[in-house]
Amino acid sequence: MASNKAAWIKKPGGLIEVETVEKWIPDRGELLVQVEAVNFNPIDAKLQRSDLFQPQYPLIVGFTFAGTVISTGPDVGSVKPSDRVVVARWGQAGIENKFGALQKYALALEENTLKLEPEITFEDASGVIANLATVVSALNIYMGLSLPPVTGKAQKNGKRILVYGGSSAVGGLAVKYASDAGYEVVTTSSTANKKLVEERNAAHIIDHCQPKEDILRELRANGPYEGIFEAIGSQATTQLMVELLRETGGQFFSTSPSPGDDQIPKNVQKTWAGYSETLASREANRALRVWYMESYLPEALKSRSVWPNPALWLNGGLNSAQEALDLLYDGKVSGRKVYLNPQD
Known part of the structure; x- marks a missing residue:
């Protein structure tokens, strides 16, 4: 596997810095994904520019991504290497940088991962799962x-x-x-x-x-x-x-x-x-989460009964991450979803 790189924000208001990071090894219940589509949301830009959310720095932003499974840790049974998946960064994954979307190879929790059928695009899946x-x-x-x-x-x-x-x-x-x-x-x-x-x-x-x-x-x-x-x-x-x-x-x-x-x-x-996060992590909502992740979402993606806004793909891989955040923060994206492929 090629070396891993990630887009970091080192301090409040700091600009994106792309640096080499370690090659993560999946632990129990985790999988390593080659990230091929990162979907941006306004919250990503607000984390960089606003103190309303008070994140811990340094951080790797990005909360939804899709790609190909490279390897799995112990007790992972729903996916295997070479499977196509979409991931939401919920629960424990939300606070650990190894799960951040803006890197070439990110870890994911199996419970936050959905295996994709061949006809479902990374674009549609990553644009829908968390939103x-x-x-x-x-x-x-x-x-x-x-x-x-x-x-x-x-x-x-x-x-x-x-x-x-x-x-x-x-x-x-x-x-x-x-x-x-x-x-x-x-x-x-x-x-x-x-x-x-x-x-x-x-x-x-x-x-x-x-x-x-x-x-x-x-x-x-x-x-x-x-x-x-x-x-x-x-x-x-x-x-x-x-x-x-x-x-x-x-x-x-x-x-x-x-x-x-x-x-x-x-x-x-x-x-x-x-x-x-309320849906994904609160025990009181477990039945609704199961309905969403195991019944509604797979069928919605398959039938395209719901779909994301048209895509705006940025060239340049992780080096375009700051451009994506700026576009969102400045309100220059209307009726579109912003994506990049870290492998570019």
Whole structure:
């Protein structure tokens, strides 16, 4: 096996540094993966630039990846060398650098790994596994909504939810997932990404580029909502949700904390969590995790009943990691998913 290299962040706000690292040897319940697709999410960029999450440095970021199994440790039975897999970095793996996605060869926990059928691309698998887990957790655990069937769609239940940010990576998956569960989904998008959102069966799409007063008027006119999921996690979208709920009070669920959250009025509650981690690691949610990893996700990938946003692949391997983080942090990615292949 060739030498291993990883993209490190050495200090808060520090730029990516690509360096040679040790060749990891899988321990019990672990496997070594040749990483061939790293999927980036806004949380990766926020870990580098924001102190809201207070990570431990130095760190190797990247929470979802796909590739080929090189070797396995003791007691690994679900995959073998040469199998194609997708991995989410949950639980113990979330805090140890040997499990970080941004390296040529990363370790994975078997329990966080799904073997892929030949027809499923690394791109689709890595673009869905953790983002869709976030949706499952937010909508089913936190918001108490109904599950969709593993195959097909549920009958319409007459209930309406709001997913703010329908063209975002998580928001788009939430629109399709909730629609398949029988909900009418009101969401937002730019005109440029409207077709992308329409394909996910939104009941009503609001142009988020219009003046704030017009957005709020449409949001109110299309309510009331069984639940509100704000899938952008920015200060601006938080403020918009606060304005929506200021008079009536209420709760909304967001994908991220943001500056100024401590100024939210008392009658409005913003709830944020590490949603996919809640699904993956809490014992109380084990049955839902099993349903997701062993039933719903494999079928969703096979049938492509859910799918990630179109891919934006960056050339240059790990040397393009900083470019990817900058694009996400600066908000220059719309309706796309950013990927790189560390083997390039």
